[in-house]
Every structure is written in C-alpha cells, then in structure tokens.
Amino acid sequence: MNNVPAYLKSASLFFDFDSTIVSGEAIDELAEIALATAPDRAARVANIRAITNAGMDGSMPINESLRQRMDMLQIRAHMIAPLVERLHQQVSPSLLRHAAILKNMRDQIWIISSGFHEWIDPVVAALGLRVDHVNANRLLADADGILQLDPTSRCATVGSKARAAASLGCAPPRIMIGDGMTDFEVRSEGACEYFVAWTESVTRPTVVANADIVAPHFEGLLAALAECLA
Numbered sequence: 691m692n693n694v695p696a697y698l699k700s701a702s703l704f705f706d707f708d709s710t711i712v713s714g715e716a717i718d719e720l721a722e723i724a725l726a727t728a729p730d731r732a733a734r735v736a737n738i739r740a741i742t743n744a745g746m747d748g749s750m751p752i753n754e755s756l757r758q759r760m761d762m763l764q765i766r767a768h769m770i771a772p773l774v775e776r777l778h779q780q781v782s783p784s785l786l787r788h789a790a791i792l793k794n795m796r797d798q799i800w801i802i803s804s805g806f807h808e809w810i811d812p813v814v815a816a817l818g819l820r821v822d823h824v825n826a827n828r829l830l831a832d833a834d835g836i837l838q839l840d841p842t843s844r845c846a847t848v849g850s851k852a853r854a855a856a857s858l859g860c861a862p863p864r865i866m867i868g869d870g871m872t873d874f875e876v877r878s879e880g881a882c883e884y885f886v887a888w889t890e891s892v893t894r895p896t897v898v899a900n901a902d903i904v905a906p907h908f909e910g911l912l913a914a915l916a917e918c919l920a
C-alpha cells in the first residue's frame with residue numbers, strides 16, 4: 691500500500707526522531723564515537739545513556755538532560771559524519787517497510803525533536819521526508835571548536851516541543867508520535883489531538899501510561915488511526 695489512506699488525508703503527523711524515526715538515541719551513538727579511545731569508555735557511555743533515559747522518561751527536565759550530556763561529550767565537527775553514517779543504518783524497520791507511503795505523505799509529516807539538525811536532516815532527507823519540516827536544535831562551535839547548543843535552538847527547553855508543534859499552524863487532527871515524555875507534552879499542552887507512544891525500539895511505562903495509542907510499528911499506527919479517525 692503506497693497511497694495515503696482516506697482517513698489520513700487531512701491529518702498531520704508529528705514524528706519524534708530518536709528512538710522513533712531511528713531505533714537508537716543519537717547522543718548515545720555520539721558517545722560511542724566521541725569516547726572510542728577513552729579508557730573508561732564503557733562507564734562514561736553508560737552514564738550518558740542513563741541521562742538520556744532520565745530525560746525521556748520525564749524524571750529529569752529535557753534541558754538539563756541535554757546540557758549534562760553535551761558537557762560530558764564535547765562534540766566536535768569531525769564526529770558528525772560517522773554519526774550520520776550510523777543513523778542511516780538505524781532507521782526503524784517498519785518505517786523502511788513503508789518508505790513509499792511516508793514519502794507520499796511528506797507534506798503532512800513534521801519532525802519535532804530535541805536532537806540536532808546536523809544529523810537529523812540528512813537521515814530524514816534520505817527517507818524522502820522534508821528537511822524544511824524538521825523542528826530541532828542547532829550546534830554552534832565555540833572558540834575551542836567544541837560544538838555547543840545554539841541558544842536560538844527551537845526544541846531545547848521544557849515544553850518546547852509543544853510550542854514548536856503549535857507554531858506549525860496545522861489543522862486537526864494532529865498526531866504526535868514518539869517514545870518520550872517530551873512527546874506526550876505536545877498532547878498535554880493541547881498542541882495535538884492524539885499522542886502515540888511509539889514502542890518499536892523502546893517501551894517506557896510512564897509514556898505508555900499516558901498514550902492515546904500504543905504503536906509497536908507503522909502498521910499498528912495505521913490500524914489504530916483508521917479506528918480513531920474513521
């Protein structure tokens with residue numbers, strides 16, 4: 691099935707990126723790259739993963755989770771290309787199975803992520819989605835060449851995903867699809883009508899408990915939306 695089903699024709703789909711469009715978390719992957727030669731690599735990568743998870747399950751504010759991880763990593767420009775290479779290999783399998791329909795829906799699909807354009811844009815473009823529909827953060831090199839959060843970034847603060855979603859001006863029905871509590875906030879702040887907990891890569895109990903729909907893959911998402919939107 692490559693055509694957009696009738697029940698989705700007027701819908702807008704807001705996709706999270708990490709653990710949703712791709713199966714992993716980009717900053718965790720970046721930790722593997724950045725700390726490849728560090729003697730205490732395993733412990734530091736595990737620490738960064740724990741902070742990622744705390745941000746995603748809502749036990750740590752997203753801005754704090756992002757700041758702590760970036761401080762620990764010291765991201766440099768040469769790390770971006772190998773990261774993008776890894777992420778291209780990690781697109782969620784069910785999205786790859788339905789790449790044709792996703793491409794046909796590209797005008798009604800938006801990506802809203804607390805990650806960074808520097809690696810989200812190339813992955814999204816390869817899937818046939820619109821780079822100008824990506825709402826994310828940007829990196830800015832400091833005097834030492836370390837990439838820091840650009841202070842003008844859109845999605846780096848608590849509630850910023852909801853504000854980004856609201857600013858798009860899409861008409862209902864709007865559906866937010868993601869694995870984290872920051873994705874649920876889009877629903878709780880009234881910037882979408884349905885929140886879908888995406889569990890293809892990771893299942894977070896606090897997120898699932900708040901979801902209108904739980905989708906283990908794209909087929910499950912379509913089946914559930916067919917019922918809700920019919």
Ligand SMILES: [Mg+2]
Nearest residue numbers: 706708709869
């Ligand atoms: Mg996510």
